[in-house]
Amino acid sequence: MKVRETIESGHFSGWGIVRSKCKDYMQLIKFTLNLTVVFSSVISYLLAPNITFNFLSVLLLFIGGVLITGSANAINQISEKETDALMKRTAKRPVASGRMSVSEASAFAVVSAVIGTMIMGYWFNWASALLGLFSLFLYGFIYTPLKRVHSVSVLVGAIPGALPCLIGWVAATDGWSAGGWVLFAIQFIWQFPHFWAIAWVAHKDYSAAGFKLMPSDAGPTKYSAIQAIIYSLLMLPVGVMPYLLHMSGLVSLVIVAMANLFMVWQCIRLYREMNVKAARRVMFSSYIYLPIVLLSLLADKMAGV
Numbered sequence: 001m002k003v004r005e006t007i008e009s010g011h012f013s014g015w016g017i018v019r020s021k022c023k024d025y026m027q028l029i030k031f032t033l034n035l036t037v038v039f040s041s042v043i044s045y046l047l048a049p050n051i052t053f054n055f056l057s058v059l060l061l062f063i064g065g066v067l068i069t070g071s072a073n074a075i076n077q078i079s080e081k082e083t084d085a086l087m088k089r090t091a092k093r094p095v096a097s098g099r100m101s102v103s104e105a106s107a108f109a110v111v112s113a114v115i116g117t118m119i120m121g122y123w124f125n126w127a128s129a130l131l132g133l134f135s136l137f138l139y140g141f142i143y144t145p146l147k148r149v150h151s152v153s154v155l156v157g158a159i160p161g162a163l164p165c166l167i168g169w170v171a172a173t174d175g176w177s178a179g180g181w182v183l184f185a186i187q188f189i190w191q192f193p194h195f196w197a198i199a200w201v202a203h204k205d206y207s208a209a210g211f212k213l214m215p216s217d218a219g220p221t222k223y224s225a226i227q228a229i230i231y232s233l234l235m236l237p238v239g240v241m242p243y244l245l246h247m248s249g250l251v252s253l254v255i256v257a258m259a260n261l262f263m264v265w266q267c268i269r270l271y272r273e274m275n276v277k278a279a280r281r282v283m284f285s286s287y288i289y290l291p292i293v294l295l296s297l298l299a300d301k302m303a304g305v
Contacts, residue, residue, distance in 0.1 A: 024094035028077060029070030029112075030106060036290070037164050038065035043294040044168030044183045047247060047301055051172045061171060065164065067116030068132045072160070074109040075140030078102055083148070083209035088200060105113035120171065121298045128171035135160040135167070147211045154195055154213055182241040186293065189238055192231035193267055194286035196224060200270075200279035201235045220279070225271035228282065235260045242297055252300035256293050263289055 038061075045061055046053060077084060077095045084096035094100035113136060121129035139160040146153035162184045169180030198221045199206055199213040214220065215227040239260045243253040266285045270278040275282055 024100055025108070027092075028074050028094055028100065028108065029066070030073040034066055034069045034073065037069050037161075038062055040183075040187055040290065040294060041164035041168035041171075043298050044165040044180065045172045046168075047183065047240045048169050048172030048297055057123070060119055061168065064116045064119035064123075064132070065138050065167070067112040067119070068136055070166075071109045071113035071116065072136040072139040074105050074112070075136070076144045078105050079140070079144045080108070080209075083211070085087050086209045087202075089204040089205055120167075124171035125174045125259060127206040128167050129176060131163060131167045131170055135163040138163075147213060148209075149212065151212045151215055151217075154192065154199075154215075157195075158188050158191040161191050162186075178245055179242075179247050181246060182238070182247070185238045185241070186235070187290070189231055190263075190286065190290060192229040193263060193282055197270070197279045197282035197286065200224070201260045201276055201283060220274070222271065222274065225267065225274065228267040229264065229271060232260070233305065239293070248297045248300035250300075255296040259289050259292050259296075 024050065033061070042058055042061055042065070045051065045058070077093055080090075081095050081102065084090040084093050090096060095102060095105050113133070117129045117133055120126075120132055127181050139157065143153055143157040143160065146156055165183035165187050166176075166180045169183060170176065196214065202218050203214070207219070214224050216223045236257070239256040240253065242248050242256070263282075264287060266278075266282045272278075
């Protein structure tokens with residue numbers, strides 16, 4: 001009887017509210033995307049010379065990265081509150097749907113940015129912390145509004161999208177050596193076929209919101225597919241650089257080359273077929289590509305330590 005009274009009194013509904021609020025914050029920081037970003041930063045940190053796995057350092061880098069990236073994503077959703085509400089895939093986000101106020105999301109963005117920056121600065125170095133803040137600023141205040149103005153936003157957005165690799169490397173080395181820039185280049189170039197495939201699949205939604213994200217003003221065209229092929233081809237020479245710089249060995253060189261060729265083939269198929277199904281193949285192939293490349297580089301590095 002007491003259990004029933006407790007349930008009816010709302011004790012358990014309180015936990016439901018907590019779960020709902022936690023879910024909203026996971027959506028606010030775009031948790032799945034956030035993990036992808038932080039993953040590349042952690043792997044790049046571990047790829048740096050003379051760095052071996054240390055659980056506390058990896059955990060703090062992970063937390064700092066999640067907080068800074070989460071802040072950038074919160075700023076993005078605050079800025080795009082109105083346009084998010086117009087798109088089916090984003091209409092249920094907490095700020096767009098009205099479940100979370102702009103002031104609450106703003107407070108979260110500020111607090112998480114400050115804590116994340118402090119973690120990066122005090123535990124690692126201030127160069128990586130400032131680089132994280134620069135990435136946040138570029139994503140939240142330059143790339144986000146530029147999406148409604150010109151397709152060059154994809155180029156601008158690719159910079160903060162690739163900076164986590166450089167942040168991880170700088171956190172480990174306190175320097176700007178070639179290895180960090182190579183990892184930055186890999187993730188930078190990868191984003192073009194990756195993001196254009198997403199924009200192809202969600203073209204109607206993006207167009208309804210006024211976003212200009214395809215390389216052609218006409219949307220999904222042969223020209224857009226050719227651009228995806230060109231950037232996937234650029235991934236081939238960049239993928240050789242970790243081997244040439246002795247960051248990893250021959251095994252990872254072969255794996256990276258095969259992954260790059262697979263991406264090129266998927267982009268060629270997009271050009272030949274010119275449909276959403278082919279674009280979705282490019283999109284999912286790109287999701288698989290990045291962890292395969294980064295983990296193969298790390299495994300080959302660790303094998304040589």
